[in-house]
Amino acid sequence: MKFNVLKGPFIKSKNSTNKIMKNLFISLIPIILFSFYKNGIIPYVHNKTDILGLFYPLIFILIGLISTFIIEYLYTYFFLKKRKQELKEYIKNSFSIFPGLFLALILPINTPISILIFGCFMAIVIGKMLYGGFGHNIFNPALIGLLFVVSSYSAIINLNGGYLNAYEVDSLSSATPLTNVNLVEGIGTYDSLVKPYGTIKDFFFGTIPGAVGETSAFLCIIAFIYLLFKKVIKWKIPIIYISTVFIMTYIIGSVNNLGIWYPLFQIFSGGLMFGAVFMATDPVTSPTTSIGQIIYALFLGILTVTFRYLTNAPEGVMTSILTMNMFVMLLDRLGSANKLPIKKIIIPFIISILLILTISFKVGNSFKTTKNSSDSNFKIIEKTNNYYIVSEKGNGGPIKAKLTIKDKKITNIEIIENNETASYYKLVEESNYLDKLIDNQSEIENVDTVSGATISSTALKKMFTNVINDMESEQ
Amino acid sequence: MIGIKLPKFKQISINEIKEYVNPKSVYFEIKENDEILVKENDTVEIGTPIIKNTKKETFIHSSVSGKVKKITKKINSLNIETDFLEIENNFKEKDIFKKQKISKLDKKEFIEILKQNGIVGLGGAGFPTYKKYDNVEIKTLIINAVECEPYITADYMLTVNYIKEVIEVLNLILEIFNMEEIFIAIKTHNQLLKDKIIPFTNNKIKLIEVPNLYPMGWEKSLVRYIKHTDYKKLPIEKGIVISNISTIYSIYEAVYCNKPLIEKIITVTGNAINKPTNIKIRIGTPFNELIKICGNYNTDSVSLVAGGPMMGNSISTDQFIIPNNLNCVLILNEQHELKPITCLRCGKCSDNCPVKISPVLVKDNINNKSELQRLDVNRCIGCGICSYVCPSKINLREYVQEAKKKVK
Numbered sequence: 031m032k033f034n035v036l037k038g039p040f041i042k043s044k045n046s047t048n049k050i051m052k053n054l055f056i057s058l059i060p061i062i063l064f065s066f067y068k069n070g071i072i073p074y075v076h077n078k079t080d081i082l083g084l085f086y087p088l089i090f091i092l093i094g095l096i097s098t099f100i101i102e103y104l105y106t107y108f109f110l111k112k113r114k115q116e117l118k119e120y121i122k123n124s125f126s127i128f129p130g131l132f133l134a135l136i137l138p139i140n141t142p143i144s145i146l147i148f149g150c151f152m153a154i155v156i157g158k159m160l161y162g163g164f165g166h167n168i169f170n171p172a173l174i175g176l177l178f179v180v181s182s183y184s185a186i187i188n189l190n191g192g193y194l195n196a197y198e199v200d201s202l203s204s205a206t207p208l209t210n211v212n213l214v215e216g217i218g219t220y221d222s223l224v225k226p227y228g229t230i231k232d233f234f235f236g237t238i239p240g241a242v243g244e245t246s247a248f249l250c251i252i253a254f255i256y257l258l259f260k261k262v263i264k265w266k267i268p269i270i271y272i273s274t275v276f277i278m279t280y281i282i283g284s285v286n287n288l289g290i291w292y293p294l295f296q297i298f299s300g301g302l303m304f305g306a307v308f309m310a311t312d313p314v315t316s317p318t319t320s321i322g323q324i325i326y327a328l329f330l331g332i333l334t335v336t337f338r339y340l341t342n343a344p345e346g347v348m349t350s351i352l353t354m355n356m357f358v359m360l361l362d363r364l365g366s367a368n369k370l371p372i373k374k375i376i377i378p379f380i381i382s383i384l385l386i387l388t389i390s391f392k393v394g395n396s397f398k399t400t401k402n403s404s405d406s407n408f409k410i411i412e413k414t415n416n417y418y419i420v421s422e423k424g425n426g427g428p429i430k431a432k433l434t435i436k437d438k439k440i441t442n443i444e445i446i447e448n449n450e451t452a453s454y455y456k457l458v459e460e461s462n463y464l465d466k467l468i469d470n471q472s473e474i475e476n477v478d479t480v481s482g483a484t485i486s487s488t489a490l491k492k493m494f495t496n497v498i499n500d501m502e503s504e505q
Numbered sequence: 506m507i508g509i510k511l512p513k514f515k516q517i518s519i520n521e522i523k524e525y526v527n528p529k530s531v532y533f534e535i536k537e538n539d540e541i542l543v544k545e546n547d548t549v550e551i552g553t554p555i556i557k558n559t560k561k562e563t564f565i566h567s568s569v570s571g572k573v574k575k576i577t578k579k580i581n582s583l584n585i586e587t588d589f590l591e592i593e594n595n596f597k598e599k600d601i602f603k604k605q606k607i608s609k610l611d612k613k614e615f616i617e618i619l620k621q622n623g624i625v626g627l628g629g630a631g632f633p634t635y636k637k638y639d640n641v642e643i644k645t646l647i648i649n650a651v652e653c654e655p656y657i658t659a660d661y662m663l664t665v666n667y668i669k670e671v672i673e674v675l676n677l678i679l680e681i682f683n684m685e686e687i688f689i690a691i692k693t694h695n696q697l698l699k700d701k702i703i704p705f706t707n708n709k710i711k712l713i714e715v716p717n718l719y720p721m722g723w724e725k726s727l728v729r730y731i732k733h734t735d736y737k738k739l740p741i742e743k744g745i746v747i748s749n750i751s752t753i754y755s756i757y758e759a760v761y762c763n764k765p766l767i768e769k770i771i772t773v774t775g776n777a778i779n780k781p782t783n784i785k786i787r788i789g790t791p792f793n794e795l796i797k798i799c800g801n802y803n804t805d806s807v808s809l810v811a812g813g814p815m816m817g818n819s820i821s822t823d824q825f826i827i828p829n830n831l832n833c834v835l836i837l838n839e840q841h842e843l844k845p846i847t848c849l850r851c852g853k854c855s856d857n858c859p860v861k862i863s864p865v866l867v868k869d870n871i872n873n874k875s876e877l878q879r880l881d882v883n884r885c886i887g888c889g890i891c892s893y894v895c896p897s898k899i900n901l902r903e904y905v906q907e908a909k910k911k912v913k
Contacts, residue, residue: 031802031805031806031807031823032805032806032807033807033808033809033820033821033822033823034806034807034808034819034839034840034841035584035808035819035820035821036808036819036839036841036842037819037842037900037903038810038814038815038816038817038818038819038889038892038902039814039815039816039889039892039893039902040808040810040814040815040817040819040835040837040839041511041512041655041814041815041893042843042892042893042895042898043893043894043895043896045853045894045896046896046897046898047846047849047896047897049896050849050851050896123846123847163847164847165847165848165849165850166847262851264851264852313849313850313851313852314849314850316850317852318850318851318852318855318863318865318866319852319855319863319866320855320856323852362863362866363866365863366855366862366863366866366880
């Protein structure tokens with residue numbers, strides 16, 4: 031009779047690291063398939079690409095995950111000198127496909143394959159193995175890969191087509207919705223931010239330009255629910271992260287009289303959902319204690335908003351997560367304090383709430399002043415029951431016009447004075463823009479401005495809007 | 506709500522209570538401050554006090570009639586070889602523990618009965634019961650019949666079979682201490698047990714169903730759930746006493762039958778034994794004598810656990826001696842431990858810890874004494890949840906136990 035002396039407990043949960051990783055992979059499958067649909071099938075159906083282009087998104091992702099696997103295998107073989115059984119076990123428990131998989135999903139579709147592989151190399155070597163491999167890295171390896179790619183090769187990627195897939199290149203004029211934010215004047219409007227890409231619904235479902243796999247907020251939510259149900263996600267992080275961004279951008283939006291679409295636009299774009307669900311919750315590089323996770327997520331939100339509004343980097347998610355990765359140890363120390371000293375813990379919460387409020391209102395108000403000043407460009411020179419004579423600032427100076435009114439409707443416009451560059455103004459005339467404005471004055475937001483003469487046409491549109499507002503306020 | 510769901514494995518040992526009353530010899534561990542009250546070759550009756558602990562003022566009674574032998578080395582339930590006093594059974598015991606009518610008792614007399622009959626807490630800790638009840642004012646008594654560890658059914662079987670006796674002594678205690686209320690805590694969805702207890706409940710003796718979670722039977726969890734309050738060291742701070750239901754039954758035997766603590770019900774179960782069952786045994790019986798009753802091992806390489814699967818410890822021989830506070834022996838077909846892999850830092854151990862220690866951080870800082878002190882590892886109750894939930898199969902409880910030793 032043999033009695034084996036073992037260490038208890040003598041029952042173990044069926045959960046395993048392997049299962050967690052499997053569930054993580056399963057939750058990514060819809061996102062991979064959606065990328066195939068958006069970047070492969072749609073362009074193919076519209077005859078914008080060939081059969082290789084149809085499968086390109088899948089090939090791109092596959093190359094990413096195979097690259098990190100091979101790079102880690104080689105590193106383990108040559109530098110850690112592991113062989114046979116030991117090598118096999120190391121690789122089995124190292125989950126080396128994930129950095130590559132994630133990196134492929136957060137890069138623009140037009141990233142050259144060589145740059146993708148370069149990113150994978152950096153993710154594995156700099157982001158993971160130099161720290162001692164799986165479980166020891168401080169920074170999210172995929173984001174380290176992205177950081178190197180963006181900082182070294184973003185110009186090449188943009189030359190190659192950037193974020194736009196073959197179908198989007200023909201139908202859209204500018205890059206991702208968030209890069210657009212930096213281009214428009216002031217805080218932007220529904221017209222300038224959402225309209226070029228469809229509606230908020232497109233943002234929610236992900237049929238907007240963006241990285242390979244991070245455009246669909248909807249699928250990120252589905253994946254979050256799946257991972258929550260399987261209990262393999264630090265659920266507090268994405269919920270608090272996204273809520274913080276939502277609240278802050280909601281304040282910023284309301285200060286500028288923008289609707290609920292504005293905070294929604296902010297949380298559905300720039301890979302925030304994907305970053306919050308998959309990158310910020312990476313178990314190895316996020317806090318283990320509840321309180322640590324809450325503070326971590328609050329500051330992720332604050333940093334993301336700060337980066338988006340106060341710097342030239344439009345995305346902000348990657349930078350925020352990498353920044354907060356550095357503080358994980360500190361936050362865990364705070365969260366694990368003996369008997370939780372309320373005084374100590376409450377400080378970061380107070381700081382974060384103060385930051386949320388001050389940043390939101392400060393950013394909100396700074397845009398408000400620019401908006402007001404542009405509005406003050408509008409002047410009513412003369413007003414009767416039958417016509418308005420008004421002026422609005424255009425590109426080259428004020429545009430003066432006489433607008434004929436009948437039954438509170440604009441029936442005609444006559445430009446009295448204009449200092450616009452002739453070649454630009456010609457575009458406005460050629461496109462019958464003024465007629466369009468008159469015809470669609472009841473839903474003036476829906477009238478597209480003239481590309482090539484954006485400022486002139488926007489000024490005319492503003493003129494219309496202001497006159498309509500003025501007439502309505504008379505009632 | 507603190508706690509996790511565990512698999513049950515309880516049904517396999519629920520049948521009748523078997524008896525084993527004829528051990529060849531019984532053995533009693535000699536601990537610190539113990540005074541032996543008998544000499545070698547003395548003849549003792551069943552129930553004769555043989556060891557007195559001078560510090561705790563508790564007695565241990567012979568559980569058979571027979572001859573006192575030399576002090577010998579035996580393995581105890583913690584797998585440590587130590588000194589035991591042997592009583593060789595002469596099989597001449599008389600049935601002297603008949604139920605008697607008792608006159609009215611006051612608090613002092615009641616406590617003296619507990620003291621003289623060596624009643625200790627049978628839930629695991631073995632705290633002298635008379636000390637618990639020797640308090641100025643007890644408002645609430647909680648009867649712990651939760652038995653939240655998997656596999657163990659000893660309390661369940663006792664409750665099903667002896668609920669009448671338990672209630673009888675509870676009414677007596679209620680009267681003696683003039684308590685406000687008594688709660689009998691059982692797990693939810695235990696219809697049979699509920700049906701057995703319900704007829705005896707009234708406005709003072711109440712049945713309370715607690716969630717099917719581990720460690721719900723931990724005293725702090727029970728007080729939190731039932732009385733919505735917290736205490737620092739002992740529940741008596743809030744006027745609460747908690748007793749295991751099997752302790753209550755041994756109080757019954759002491760009060761009504763003048764029977765000291767010499768018997769107890771123990772669950773012998775697991776997947777490496779043919780007939781898992783509950784056995785009423787004499788305290789001090791070597792475990793190997795019970796194997797036959799349980800239909801023998803079904804394999805020749807097993808893992809033997811004294812206690813439940815979560816809190817119990819592995820034993821290197823089946824000849825260990827059963828002490829009064831052991832309620833389960835597990836025989837599992839386990840050959841080796843699962844090999845741990847690198848920590849994923851998922852934080853599940855911290856999330857599920859009932860005393861809010863961060864085992865993952867204890868592991869990270871195992872060589873940093875000041876950090877371990879800051880993490881307050883001494884709060885650990887050894888429930889084993891951290892090791893149970895770990896997806897990387899790291900035995901975190903071992904780290905916390907090691908840390909406990911380091912900060913001492």
